[in-house]
Amino acid sequence: MPDLPEPDVAREWLETMTLIRRFEERAGEMYARAKIGGFLHLAIGEEASIVGAVRALRDDDYLVSTYRSHGHALVRGTPPGRVMAELFGRVDGCSGGRGGSMHMFDGARRFMGGYGIVGGNLPIAAGIGLASDFLGTEDVTLCVFGDGASNQGTFGETLNLAALWRLPVVFMVTNNQFGMGTSLQRHSAVTDLQRKGESLGVPGMRCDGMDVLDTHAVLHEAVERTRAERRPLLVEAITYRFRGHSMADPEEYRSREEVEQWRERDPLPAFAELLEREGALTAQERAEIDARARERVDGAVAFAEASPFPAPESLYDDVYVLGDQVRGWYSVRTT
Amino acid sequence: MPDLPEPDVAREWLETMTLIRRFEERAGEMYARAKIGGFLHLAIGEEASIVGAVRALRDDDYLVSTYRSHGHALVRGTPPGRVMAELFGRVDGCSGGRGGSMHMFDGARRFMGGYGIVGGNLPIAAGIGLASDFLGTEDVTLCVFGDGASNQGTFGETLNLAALWRLPVVFMVTNNQFGMGTSLQRHSAVTDLQRKGESLGVPGMRCDGMDVLDTHAVLHEAVERTRAERRPLLVEAITYRFRGHSMADPEEYRSREEVEQWRERDPLPAFAELLEREGALTAQERAEIDARARERVDGAVAFAEASPFPAPESLYDDVYVLGDQVRGWYSVRTT
């Protein structure tokens, strides 16, 4: 087992994992109460893979994610209120209410977006890596996607290009065992996903995505190797989503037992108990962390509730960057 | 070195390689004389990889190729006249003059087409393999494509699916060292192309595409293994195109010396001389083979010349399969 980080660091990881968990539990409730529409993909069960990975990044490093990215916004520091406001479709949402759950964004914190098209985010991450390389910065881009996405054409195209051009991108495949209702064995001929980049010139690594320490240790190594060696790596994080693919999922493709077995490895209590055993956390601190998380989520809901819906007149805002040659939202100039 | 086949078989291989060579040389001349338009991609130098591979197929096996496929039609038995007529854009062309050099077809001989979109033929070949599997036949499909095509998204998508569904398809990457003007090293991170299917669950093999015997031996093994084990294989054929990518290619991306070195391995004289050394071919037979090939090509040109151009009224034929609900070529019924 990797060594514990400093106690305050470890507690921050636990606190952030807890925040994500409480936030998504509440989002699920808000969805049931029709405060949130569209698709809502929760990452409950995957928090260690999110926090462990992103905490291995520097603040200047870029993060690119999918439609399952509330946690990625939160771990990067986007205020929970702005994430919840996005889910509520309000103007103060982190994407102005335009994107919703599948399209989170916080450029200031270098979270370059959640993307709704499976596999669509890989070329974009490689392009960001290309820019970092071109501009001569030390920035690394972490691109997160799922096991199912590894079958998309962009996976092979992008990894080949990243290896060929030695782009500073760490590709992280979050293997939660399913692409929607299709199990790994039924969608990928090679199930040892860390190997899926070998034929493309991208070496692989694996981490236990249920263990924030292991995830952090492996991603830290991967990110720093990529930063130093200027070449991409593929990291597989083994994890599991405890909830359905989205809110409308009868989960007939897996057994209650299977879910229960994985729940026994729930990364939150596992890490909390470890910290307690190691004397880095008291029972009271643990309770306070949970209480603070719940408070922040309450605040997030209140903030979202208070935020107005976008005005109808704003419908056409930002279809285009307006300028001399594009004068209005409309594509036909009328006098 | 694999043993020689029966002398008459060996001579047929030489004769077919010679026919392809003479046919394409003449096609080049006809292009210069504007008898042929569009793009003309010659496979001169790659004949051993074509004949050795296709002769490893049974007559019922399917062949799917690219825009560089005159040889594939000829080796499958399409009359040279019909191939030349297609290049001339005449009604007796093997695609009725509709497709041209890039879109050859001879369904009766199970040559299921040359395709102009790089990488576009892989999913189609897998679909044909799926049908063979579904219908319970023993047919194998051979899908030929280039080194550059191995970077296309369809490569990863199709090989994964073929491995996952155990489809009887042999994927043959004709590595002629370049994708147009871009050398292998500059377009693919992994240059050992036979390995490019490993991460997709498709084992690889390699053959010397300049040696018809080696190509045949390796492809024969691959095709029969695929037929028996019901799983795809990837075979890399190392070869070289002596001519430009198409007729308009200054070839500034490679040196005269490099081309000369490869020309020393020209598969035609190499194989002919081997047969002579082994006593399977006399100098006279060799001369006759060449003479016959030239005659057949003369005949092909004459046939193409004699064939009429499609009538203007035929422009709209075969846009649709006409039937009860599609009454004419036009998509708007007018009274």
Add this chain to the structure above:
Amino acid sequence: MPELRYREALNAALREELARDERVILMGEDIGVFGGAFKVTAGLLEEFGERRVRDTPISENTIVGMGVGAAMVGLRPVVELMTVNFALLAFDQIVNHAAHIHYMFGGQARVPLVVRMPQGAGHQLGPTHSHCLEAMFMHVPGLLVATPSTPADAKGLLKAAIRDDNPVIFIEHESLYGVRGEVPDGDRAQPFGRAAVRREGGDVTIVGISRMAQTAARAAQRLQTDHGVSAEVIDPRTLRPLDLDTILHSVARTNRCVIVEEGWPHGGVGANLAALISEQAFDDLDAPVRRVTGADVPMPYSKPLEDIAYPHEPQVVAAVLEVLDLAPPDRQPTGGSAAVTTASTAEAR
């Protein structure tokens, strides 16, 4: 006649065709074990087995391309793309291959392939998940394009699509899956190229595309009750082939036409119909053909914005009153041109 949901009608069509013809197979993401993202294929894996009903990896271009290849050698594949939005990944196989192979090989090869997928807004799926792309498919010679708006057509057109020897783009609508309607019993294929007159009327012709045929019918009802306007409502059912005659005959009587579509205005289905009608019924028209279209924007997630970004009855009613000179023309530039009502304007008004 039994009442079925649109989803159930599609399911019945698939079940009956699978039973009728051994060569029919289904392929798609999560159509088997999961039963389909919208449950259209529910129960078919259990009934017909993995050989006929195949879950695929997430590889849209290749799934469609495999359908093309399988169709060329005798199968009749029905490929489901989870939604039309993902079809953008398969455009090469749809346009360069499925649509062109029959022509490009001189009629020697056929591609009896059906690509099914739902489209449309209304569920807050945001910019990447709410497209209506029938105009793009309609543009391509070699494709047939169906846009069923009722359970009966969903079943009848799907059967006809599966039996046709041409590649068919079969566009369902996410908002219609739960809609109920009468579906004739038995093996009834609805031939392509026959528009349906959903309601007869003499004052104006309203053409509604896909889900908008339903919106148009509701608007016509309102026009009758609130304004005493008698509107004829036509649903083309298929865009390739297109039954223009039925529309022209109607316009010849009403002299006024409004086209309602959910998609983007520029180069939309409405623009194409407006052009054809203006060309061929020039002397019949007492007013310009009027289009009511989706707004010229990516579809926003936020509910109030999404609501005004695609047409509802009020915009259709407003547009009809305008072509009948019963209301002031709207002033603000909209949907790309002052003469197009897009969802937003009537609302914003």
Add this chain to the structure above:
Amino acid sequence: MPELRYREALNAALREELARDERVILMGEDIGVFGGAFKVTAGLLEEFGERRVRDTPISENTIVGMGVGAAMVGLRPVVELMTVNFALLAFDQIVNHAAHIHYMFGGQARVPLVVRMPQGAGHQLGPTHSHCLEAMFMHVPGLLVATPSTPADAKGLLKAAIRDDNPVIFIEHESLYGVRGEVPDGDRAQPFGRAAVRREGGDVTIVGISRMAQTAARAAQRLQTDHGVSAEVIDPRTLRPLDLDTILHSVARTNRCVIVEEGWPHGGVGANLAALISEQAFDDLDAPVRRVTGADVPMPYSKPLEDIAYPHEPQVVAAVLEVLDLAPPDRQPTGGSAAVTTASTAEAR
């Protein structure tokens, strides 16, 4: 003013923009060592090096997507797709990503990306290599679409495209690369959304798209000399934004309009313009807007078939004479509708 070929004008624009702005990079298949399939980028690798001019593998969707990502963080990528036909593989990145990112993230991200590619028939490249797809791109909000038809516009519009903060689809034409024309010296960007009146006239307005603007101009010359008809020829230059005003003002004077495009008729650019003009100039029109389009077929390889499958001067002249009632309307159903002249008909007549 110096005379340049269209190809040279594009090359000059790229060279000047590469020199002007460090953030501009070029990516594409065979644009470097090979100098570009059509030699548009010849010499740029030598001049600016591998860092700025990058040969890519054959991976269209990913090349465009990398351009999107690089543009989001400050570069100004110019991606060349070898031809528009291969853009069908990149539609997901173009539509779901490049076009929608600015809107979908609430205006926080920008995508100053240019995707350049040639389109068109005339070189016997057959069904998979001869498309004109401007209508599909024009359909999508968030994209700008340019279709330069002269060397001057090729240079001026490309400079404007590279400097614009929106994603631009820049459509060149294979048959124009060798065409010579005067190109103003110096750093002149041609703003989008300004149509060019190529020739003034009072009897009829001819709108020509992409290469067809040149065909239209030649037809106008013939109309003048052979028939004494004075035709005004308008080249919109860009389809998004579209300068409809210039067209409407012209039609207000001529009362007759013919639109010439090379692409497919259904849902084409011509249909969109015909709809807009019929809507907004209804009372100005003395005859239906007439479209001359490519035939509704995949492009055949055989020369005589290809020749009649896209418009040439004779069809344009015939269509103009028809809208002026100087010739019998043609009878046979064509290009999808009896009111559309497609290349084939006038020839076949």
